[in-house]
Amino acid sequence: MIFALILGFALLLIGIYGMLSQRNLIKIVISFSIADTGTHIIIVAIGYLRGRTAPILDKAIDIANATHKVVDPIPSALVLTAIVIGLAVTALMLSFIIELYKKKKSLSIDDYQELKW
Amino acid sequence: MIKKIFVALAIFGLFSIFLPIMINFDFHQNLSELSTQYVKGSVEDLNSQNVVTSVIVTYRGLDTLGEVTVLFLATAGIGFLLKKRKGKKRVASELLQTSSSFLSVVIIMFGIFIFSHGHLTPGGGFQGGVMIASAFLLLMLSDVNLELNHTILQFIESLSGAFYVVVGLIGLVLTIGFLNSKIIPLGEYGNLFSAGAIPLIYSFVGLKVGSELTNILDAMGGD
Amino acid sequence: MVNPIFILILSLAAGFLLSIFEKGGRKLSLTVFYGVLSFNVFVIAEWFYRIVFLSEPALIINTAGFTAPLSINLRLGLQESFVLLFTNFTGLMAAIYLFRKFIKSHISSLILYLILIMGINGLVMTRDLFNMFVFMEIVSISTYALTILTKTRDSLTAGFKYMIAGGTASIFFLLGVVFVYYFTGNLNLDFITQSDFSHFGLISLFLLAMAVFIELKPFPANGWALDVYQSVNSGITSVIAVVNSAGIFFVFYKISPLLPVHLLHILGIAGVITFFFSNLMGLKQTNAKRLLGYSSIGQIGLLVASLSFTIHYQTSLIYLIVGGFFVNHLIAKAGLFWLTGIVEKENLKDWGVLKNNKSLLILFGVLLFALSGLPPFPGFWAKWEFIKILTQTKMFWVVGTILLGSLFEIIFLFRWFTIAVKGDIDSNEKEIPFEFSKLFPIALFSGIILLISVAIMKSYYDFTLIQLLPIIAVLGVYLLDFIPSKIKGFLSLIVVGIYGYYLYPFESNLQLFFGIIFIVGSAINIIGTLNRKNLSQGFYGFLLMMIFSFGNLIIAKTYLEFFLAWEFMTISSFVLILRGNKAQMASLMYMIFSTAGAYLMMVGFSYAPALNSNSVLINSIANVQLPVLSIILLAIGFMIKSGSFGVHIWLPEAHAEAESDVSPFISAILLKAGVFGLLMIGISYIKNTPSFDVFYFVGWFGVITALVGAFLASFQEDAKRLLAYSSMSQVGYIVASIAILSHLGWLSAMYLSFNHMMFKSALFIAIAGVYYRTHTRTMYEMGGLIKKMPLSYITVLISIIAVSGVPPLSGFGAKWLIYSSFIEKGWYFQAGVLFFSSGVSFLYLYRLIHTIFLGQLKYEHQDIKEAPIWFIIPQYIFMAGIMAISMNPNLIIQPLNSIVGHYFQSAILIDGYNITSSLGNWNGNLVMMVTMGVFIVPLLFLKLYNGKTQKVEQFNIVYAAERPESPQTTHIAHNMYAHYRKALGGWGKPRIWNFWHEATEWSHSFGDFFRHIYTGNGQTYILHIILYIVVIYIILGV
Amino acid sequence: MISTIIIILGIIMIVAGIIAVHLKNLLAAIIVSGAISLLASIIYLILGSPDVAMTEASIGAGLTTIVFLFALNKARKEDKND
Secondary structure, eight states: OHHHHHHHHHHHHHHHHHHHHOOBHHHHHHHHHHHHHHHHHHHHHHHOOTTOBOSBOSTTSOGGGGGGTBOOHHHHHHHHHHHHHHHHHHHHHHHHHHHHHHHHOOOBGGGOOOSOO | OHHHHHHHHHHHHHHHHHHHHHHHOOOOSSOOHHHHHHHHHHHHTTOOSBHHHIIIIIITHHHHHHHHHHHHHHHHHHHHHSOOOOOOOOOOOHHHHHHHHHHHHHHHHHHHHHHHTTTTSSOOHHHHHHHHHHHHHHHHHTTOOOHHHHHHHHHHHHHHHHHHHHHHHHHHHTTSOBTOGGGSOOBSTTSSSBSTTHHHHHHHHHHHHHHHHHHHHHHHHOO | OOOTHHHHHHHHHHHHHHHHHGGGOHHHHHHHHHHHHHHHHHHHHHHHHHHHHSOOOOEEEEBTTOOTTTSOEEEEOHHHHHHHHHHHHHHHHHHHHTHHHHHHSOHHHHHHHHHHHHHHHHHHHBOBHHHHHHHHHHHHHHHHHHTTSSOOHHHHHHHHHHHHHHHHHHHHHHHHHHHHHHHHSOOBGGGOOGGGSOTTTHHHHHHHHHHHHHHTOOTTTTHHHHHHHHHSOHHHHHIIIIIIHHHHHHHHHHHTTTSOHHHHHHHHHHHHHHHHHHHHHHTTOOBHHHHHHHHHHHHHHHHHHHHHHHTTSOSTHHHHHHHHHHHHHHHHHHHHHHHHHHHOOOBGGGGGGGGGOHHHHHHHHHHHHHHTTOTTSHHHHHHHHHHHHHHHTTOHHHHHHHHHHHHHHHHHHHHHHHHHHHOOOOTTOOOOOOOHHHHHHHHHHHHHHHHHHHHIIIIISOOOHHHHHHHHHHHHHHHTTTSOHHHHHHHHHHHHHHHHHHHOSOSSHHHHHHHIIIIIHHHHHHHHHTTOOSOOTTHHHHHHHHHHHHHHHHHOOSHHHHHHHHHHHHHHHHHHHHTSTTOHHHHHHHHHHHHHHHHHHHHHHHHSOOOOSSSOHHHHGGGSOOOHHHHHHHHHHHHHHTTOTTSOTHHHHHHHHSOTTTHHIIIIIIHHHHHHHHHHHHHHHHHSOOSSOHHHHHHHHHHHHHHHHHHHHHTOSBHHHHHHHHHHHHHHHHHHHHHHOSHHHHHHHHHHHHHHHHHHHHHHHHHHHHHHHHOOOBGGGOOOTTTTOHHHHHHHHHHHHHHHTOTTSHHHHHHHHHHHHHHHHTOHHHHHHHHHHHHHHHHHHHHHHHHHHSSOOOGGGTTOOOOOHHHHHHHHHHHHHHHHHHHOTHHHHHHHHHHHHTTSOOOOEEETTEEEETTEEEEHHHHHHHHHHHHHHHHHHHHHHSOOOOOOOTTOOOOSSSOOSSGGGGSTTTTTTHHHHHHHGGGGSOHHHHHHHHHHHHHHHHHHHHHTTOOSOHHHHHHHHHHHHHHHHHHHHO | OHHHHHHHHHHHHHHHHHHHHHOSOHHHHHHHHHHHHHHHHHHHHHTTOHHHHHHIIIIIIIIHHHHHHHHHHHHHHHHHHO
16 A cells, blocks of 8 residues: 555654654654654555455455455564564653653753763 | 754655655565465464464464563563652542442453454454553552552563463474464364464463553553 | 573573562572573583584574474574574673672563573574564663663663664664565565565665664764763673674674675675774773773674675685684673773773782783784784785775774774883772672683684694794793792793704705894893893793794794784784883884784785795795785885884884893894895895886885984984984894895895894893993983993993994994995995995994993992893803904805805805905905004003003092082083084984874874764764665665 | 545644654643554554554554653653652
């Protein structure tokens, strides 16, 4: 599905743009999760086959002919994993932010530049 | 200002990398050979209706084990990072506590339903696990005392993970491969007790994910 | 024989259950933790043994009861088992290092650590791309969380930057994986080949490769990594820099067969650029861990480059090159990171504390030398073979960049080393606490890297014991270091004697000649070291190492053997020089120039055609047509060692600042190694004359060196510096006469070499004796010592006559031969310059003897005695040699004539005591007789007719007015030749010194400039990453 | 039909994305990004991946949003404590 693909890339770019332009730490993580969502949409879009249904072979689908009836299950499986991993990373990032905030009371990434050169 | 220009350049550059993909993209008309085998195999070899579940739990079981581990790591990391502080408790109304307790039991039941039917219907261990976690979230938000449940949660988390590994090990002991779901009879197609060890594994995944997510929420939401 | 999948399963299960074990106490969980880590090592070690020694085939492990590509499979072959053994072992060692931390920290840290190691294992073994992504995330997340094992604000900040950078990379990795699936319908590496991709499909590989590449920290998209290295707990840093890097590098290795050649090439070049710039920027670093971070990043860049450039060669050398860089960098880096955790000094300046802790210092030295890519460590062999491949494929830019980067690395690493050995320390500095759990891994790793080095030398190159002798000497003497130094000295003499006897029947007399200079000369000089009183720990080990490398130089049969001996010689002499009291700067300069020379030689040898005989190099090289480039590079390399003009500035420092009994070795013998090298290329040159007359320029350099050295020597106040510049000048003569490439020229070069070895040794030992008594090297602070140290005076007198080339002593013959050869060759102008510099040399020689021995005795020197006997003995052995040659020059001329006759038609006629060349004849005996006569007759006359000499009371000086503040500076001896300096005008300025000083400043400023791209802002770092990907894409498209 | 829905949803999501990135109010930004995930799950459903849709709805839209809110809440609490 080309529109979903374009949507995915658009969200990915928006997310990366946010990561590059926003100073606020939480905003950066939000942008990161938007980019992640974009990536997931891209993956699902790749697996889509026109006019087919979900790869669940219940009574509604003729099992013998199933391979011509369902969309690709692999991207779905991959995305599922990726979503969970995305959550894990996001949560960890946020807890880092909480700790950083405790230390310095600032959410701006510009205030965390002591280490350099 | 210079930075803005560079950001714009970066985004434009990425766009021009992606553009040819979007323009030249040619959707497949048929399943790849691998997917075809998965769709066929899900029925023939594993007796599982949900092909995605077959792929996740069996064919790419190692991924899923890894995925559970990732979540586990995040829990451990967050627990490590945010040491809990004892805060004073607000006392919510009894009505709210009771009703949310009741509601959360219902949600937990629903979660269990989702992960035990992962091979039949959409959803599975992860989605079911989230359900369980959200039940606990409800309890947390309505300030039900969770002190007691902590040890139990930890046990559930540890043991369900360990059992997952053990189920995988059985396959190895029987020399049919790590994480093989045919260690249990495949059952009748379409039944709850079918598809070999898939429901069992997904249940452990569900329990583990549920307790892990609860822990994350607890660590981050706690005072 | 345990199924390797158990190392994943057991770690996972233990990780899941650790929090339950924790209920039974920390002891239980620690037991499980270390038990599992050890189990992993054990299992992998067994598989490694089976695969390597029992040649079992690679093991493929399918999961889920299906074969790949349906299911995910794991592979355990040679490469996997090697990497896994390495990572698991390092992981275990780092865990031991962190033992004290793990006793106290939260249980989660154990879990995270265990699963981190599990993740690396999975990452290495899995063949499935998406599974790789999952394991990569496991590794990343546990690493992110572990960065705050020691929770500071810095480590939190660094951890966060690391997370967003890693998160960005993982998005690209995921995209890459999915597009690979889209284009090939497969996710398993075993079922995907490069041909599955359409041209357009390569985009997926590009994304994949870039994501992995970003994780490998290329310049400039690597600021986040530097912050992590700097701020995170040393134990964890070592894991990140070593175990993680190894795992991710292996991922790169796994996907590299898929990548198109031009992409690999670009990534290789990017790796080289990373190597260059991180070392350049390292120059300016003062923080120890950040410095290691820069070095780490650079080395990974080199590793990537080595893989990218060699993967398409189907030779087993790849294992040596990539494996060598891999092992070398990672082991050394792990050890050094651990050391920073023990020393706990952030600023490099404070590392002087190490000198009070000998065992730590030795470990530091071993690891640092390994990291610098010096032999015998694996990095050296890898670099040698890698440069060889690059040179032969004419990738000179890459070679130059890599070697320049390596040179920068040498500069900052050795600066660090010299600080550790010689740096200042606070007097109230506390001792470094001893913690066994922290020291043990470092010691083990140092031992392992030495073992691997020896294993490579024995198995890959088939070196004999004799080539290993220099290392054995250091290690052996270290074990015997408790013996008093006098006994060690005598033992060394015996050992050198046995070594010389072992070498003795040489293939050619040229070898014999240099054998005498190197081995016999050294042996006599060892006598001078017997004066040492204390234990002199480490001294004799490195002295023997140097002498053995001299010997190995002349019996080398291949370029590599020659170069190996050369490098050993450099290392040992560096350490010997560093022992001097104020030698920190001098030894560093020596090391830098030597390394630069060595790199040029490395390229020169790499570019030279292969040898095809089993003879020694100095013979077989005659059959080889060396390309002009090789000749130029080799000549420069050898001339740096012999202190030629322009690259001489290390020489006076090193010769002067070395301990006084070391200086004769450095000045009289070590310089001859350069002479030997020049003769060696000369031999190839005369048999196969190249199109471009390189030696014409070498000749000019020699002539200028002779002149400049003489001038500079005249202006020195320091006796040893004067002698050092004199050596420079003398070697200039030798180099110039070699460049003549004629019978007379070489004859004089060798004659002078021998002569110089003797008189310069004698002079340095004499000055050593003077210094030993007066504790000063500044000449104007001495005077009148003739009465107190007459024996030393006689040595100096005879030696300077021998140097200056006035009759009757041996130097006269040398000069006669040289001028004859120049005139015969038609280099009249050069001969004139040399003649002039001979005149200049009178100035400094006069100054030497006058200011030290003549004039008035200083008050504070009233009570001093003659130099110790151990200094007198070698002096008089050399005196005897000089006298013998002077009386009968044919003792040496005759054998030299036959040696040189092997290469040129003889141009002289020897008849009794008489030597005839086309320009006249020289009868050494007659000259001696006549001169003695001329000398004795007036002496007798004066004695007879002028017998009454009047004794004047010393210090009988009447001051005209005030007593000057510092009386010495008013003495004639102070700034003796100031008027000549004035006469030189602008020529007297230290231009060369300034040039090198400016070069240093500039490179440091460049380094400083570039490192400012690391603004410290995590967002900028992501911008770097994105722009980096875009730029590589554009380059790829062009 | 499917295309139309995706185009409409897509435009909404892109606009929401831009808004979420630029919003000054963090709470609103979090909510908007949660909404994006929710819409994404509808798209997954349309594209024949109900499993993914469920996961995205529960994890992407649900849990992630809650985790964000918790983090924001914690940061605010820190402010109050001082």
